[in-house]
Amino acid sequence: MGFFVETLIGGLMAGMLYSLVALGFVLIFKASGVFNFAQGAMVLFAALAMARFSEWANIALGGDNLFLANVIAFFAAGVVMFIAAWAIERLVLRNLVNQEGATLLMATLGIAYVLEGIGQTIFGSEVYPINVGMPKDPVIMFESLFEGGIMINKEDFIAALIAAILVAVLTIFFQKTPVGRALRAVADDHQAAQSIGIPLNRTWVIVWFVAGLVALVAGIIWGSKLGVQFSLATVAMRALPVVILGGLTSVPGAIVGGLIIGVGEKLSEVYLGPYVGGGIEIWFAYMLALVFLLFRPQGLFGEKIIDRV
Amino acid sequence: MIYRENGQFKTTYAADQQIFTIAQDKVFVLGVIAFAFIGIPLLADEYMFRAILIPFLILSLAALGVNLLVGYCGQITLGAGAFMAIGAYAAYNFMIRIDGMPLIFGLLLGGLASAGMGILFGIPSLRVRGLYLAVATLAAQFFCDWAFLRLGWFTNYSSSGSVSISNLSVFGWGIDSPLEKYLFCLCFIVVFAFVAKNLTRASIGRQWMAIRDMDVAAEVIGIRPMWAKLSAFAVSSFFVGVAGALWGFVHLGSWEPAAFSVDRSFQLLFMVIIGGMGSILGSFFGAAFIVVLPIFLNQVLPALGHLFGIEISTAGISHAELIIFGSLIVFFLIVEPHGLARLWSIAKEKLRLWPFPH
Amino acid sequence: MSRKIGDVILDLQNISLRFGGVNALTDISFDVREHEVRAIIGPNGAGKSSMLNVINGVYHPQDGKIMYRGKERKKMEPHMAASTGIARTFQNIALFKGMSVLDNIMTGRNLKIKSNLLLQALWLGPAQKEEIEHRKKVEEIIDFLEIQHIRKTPVGRLPYGLQKRVDLGRALAMEPQILLLDEPMAGMNVEEKQDMCRFILDVNDQFGTTIVLIEHDMGVVMDISDRVVVLDYGKKIGDGVPDEVRASPEVIKAYLGAGH
């Protein structure tokens, strides 16, 4: 029983981390109808920037104020993400207005390659640590309730907490601020939004920038966990079933989807895996999403698509 | 002045429904095929065969398959690599488990197995479409990656999970030298390209394109979406599966699931985009482009750097490769969404009018 | 006039259709006789297109019965409706824009093509023969619609009026028994309208095809149709020969507003 709870908690926390990446997908899809395959590359790019800036700032500061170095690096990486967002809008999106979804998707695959290439050229392709002072050792709780207690990974717990806060902030941002309202208007109907004077291009820059910041936060958390290296880009592959399950346009969907996928894949790996040789969690997550899709083609919280003739 | 259709009148519908309605086109393509069979074997060296021509032919076949699905039927797929793997492993099992299985049958059976799985994984396309479908096809990709790694039966319980095949022969004719391998692949690709062309100009091809262009209208005029989509998945997977079997048997000789990873799926999709969606010729252009580009960059960039006195490291080259490759994809999508094939046809139309442009 | 109006071929009884909480059609009944030209008119949002969509199986009504040739029709998908001889054109042209005019019309012959995938793949005798046979039929339609000069042009490049014609051609290629036309003349100029009217009447006349038509242009409707159904807010408010309908106070009210 204790172990089941542990697996469940582990799954929930892994799910929160997936959500963080999935959130980037949802933001961009909502505002520009682009299914952004480059989100993983953005996570890598942002994390690389963060890790290297932090390292350089630390050296420049004489190596005794890691906190300040991290803060400087965070803002510097934010600026880099802004430049990236601006360049993507300017060079790619602007030229692909009103194209089909599939075309845009493939364009983002191109963007992903470019980001991976540029990121590694500028920042290097080794493993870089991000040290934001995350605790690494586990705590054991409820030892009276379960034999062996329930082990909680503090790092994951904090990461999940940060993800939750980020979601709350984004929700407020979308619902309450003028920029957020403009973004929603653009998401609903490009032309209508334009006709009431919302500048399309600027909105896109903003939303890609916000997605870049989400990628930065995701990059810091994942990077602090795993070290910053090329494979970070592959976390996007883990987040895809989350987006599909949650629905492409729904922020809460990204969260709930993340939790379902996280729990589903951990439980399946731990309880079903041993019978078939293990290693099933990736495709299990996809299959889970697929089964959901067959019953709800628009995802859990997505908007229903009605065909018109 | 040579490329003209003046004076070529068609008096029957049969003549008008030929693959090449302009005589020069026919001559040109036959010339290219003849050159591929006779000229290239005389000119190319071993490296050209093994590192460029054979991969090019096999990937063209795979790209052709993907193009039938993506370009003609409009069903986007990110799981083509999985169907290559199914073709390769199925053919492997047919070959080792059935004594005296002729090679060509083995390869085709591999393709058929892939077609069967294609139908299975195509079922979601009846409910979901576009981006959601793209992700659904990734399920096929990851499932196959896992299955061929973990289920020992597929690899004949090889301890490392890697399988290999050798001593290929057709009708007692051994396929060992690069030239023989090249000709073997060439025969396949010529036949399959012919089949693909026929399918796309026949009723089934029109059904696919109708589903691609406007699925509701297609259904209203009596096209069964299930039949059209699943047949596209089946035919496409068949092509891709045969290509996968060739890739394993002829090109690599020994392989593991990583040879057909999700990167391969993306690569095939890029070939279709860059070559031209909905174009048979485009599949060849795309495959050529993607096979040759990295090799080209690897050769040219250091030389270029040398010219300016800069030493470009190996890592630098492959980063540059990523950047250039990504930029080209975006560039093509923006500038010429119909790919290299469209460029070809523009050139042809110009030529038809030349030297009187108006 | 050589044509003769026959028996009831399609009988819609108490059809109701809802989307979520919205009633698109409420308790509508009318019939269509063989060989006649039947028009459905009504203001915007009256449910005319929904009605056509019910007839050819795109929408499934929650209540009501559809009798086709005297038998109750089960819930069916559009392609099944097509195979029973119901064809249609679309209000917003729904042509296959990546294909040529010829190929678009050839798709209409799809149901009649029998050769299997393998034969088609290898372009073997039967498949080729069949292809040529259907090509002949399609060429007849192309001649009939006077679009010979554009047969190899991709439809995306054609002007609106011609696209409408191709749309009609594609439906005709199915050799339908009932042809549903959704605003075939919308957005056309007077000459184009005249041409289209001529085609519709010729189809009805020469092939004996039953036609169900939605149209806004009252003049056209009254000229070419045998009987007219009037819908408003998803309800039937009139049914009869053109003159009757024209005189109906309810119809006048719906069209001209309460002030009159």
Place this chain on the structure above:
Amino acid sequence: MKFRSLALAAAIASVGLSAAVVSPAAYAQAKEQYFPVIVYRTGAYAANGAPWANGYVDYLKLVNAKGGINGVKVSFEECETGYATDRGVECYERLKGKGATVFQPLSTGITFALTEKAPIDKIPVITAGYGRSESQNGAVFTWNFPLLGTYWVGADVAIQHIAKQAGGLDKLKGKKIALVYHDSPYGKEPIPALQERAKMHGFDLQLLPVAHPGVEQKATWLQIRRDRPDNVLLWGWGVMNSTALKEAQATGYPREKMLGIWWAGAEPDVKDVGAGAKGYSALTLQHGAEPNSKVVKDMLAMVHAKGQGTGPKDEVGSVLYMRGLISAMLGVEGVRKAQERYGKKVMTGEQVRWGLENLNLDQKMLDDMGFAGVMRPVQTSCTDHLGSSWVRVHTWDGAKWNFTSDWYQADQKVLRPMAMLASGKYAEEKKITPRTPEQCKQ
């Protein structure tokens, strides 16, 4: 319109042009002994591939700095694979035409592909510390040289080490040992050897695969926490290793009970985990980190001091750097041995194979070359392509690797029959007639 046609035409033209450039430029390098260097400095495994490549290239530079191999200068060329098999095959095809001496792909997948190709092209393939384990049987695998150690050697020694800590092989009975492995041919290679040992000693072997690239291991370590195996063997590569150590820390599994293969025991694997990896041990392929060895000092003095070093200076002497360096040394020594028989000139692949088959590096030679304390003797034969199976264990103390065990040697009584069986099966499949001792003498 004009512009876009032009731009596109230019793009096409440049690709068309490439066909001319691409074919191997020159066969005219016969004056120098040519070493193709297959590397991966990018992609998911770049962090581990780069130091290996630097060590490899640096050693070749050092050989030249010392006057070449008996006066024959060495030339080399890198080719990037990104750890992808098909790219590796392309590299092989491209570089073999230039008179390649020996290939060392540093990837199990590429090794499998080259195993099929090398016999046709008559180029030896050295896979020092990786590759197919059964290829130690040189009678069947005539062109493969898994010098110094295979994964079966690793697996065998790992069990010996665990047994020694437990107080003897008989103490293994009833123990539970988990193998956390990279889900690829690389990770699967040791399984037969471990199963063999499990049968012999009655311990329980738990197999836990981790999917490429290995960044998601939560479920794996949850299972470990539940089942509490007595020992965990780590068979990872690249980011999988550091992730495993971090997850071990996060689930509270003692690092002291973890033992890695020699590819999971280098600086990139633990550096980023730092103190969290303290107590973690890994096998070594004879050498560990050797910053104080003579060869490293030579390298710094004769190559890096002249600004010709390939990688950063502080990396010289690190574990993977040494692995690359030693791999290059084995290839060079193969050439040197071949020269004894065929004359002091550029050797062909076939001649180098003879050299590698008759390699006899005794301790004195190794010491002279600067490998004192780094390596033990290597002696190959026509049927034994392994050469030696000396292994030590080193442990991470939070800042550096320290040797913590004596020398072990794999038990060939266990491995040799397995290798014979597996290679026999391979020979049968491929219709290869194994070489007889007489054929070897030629």
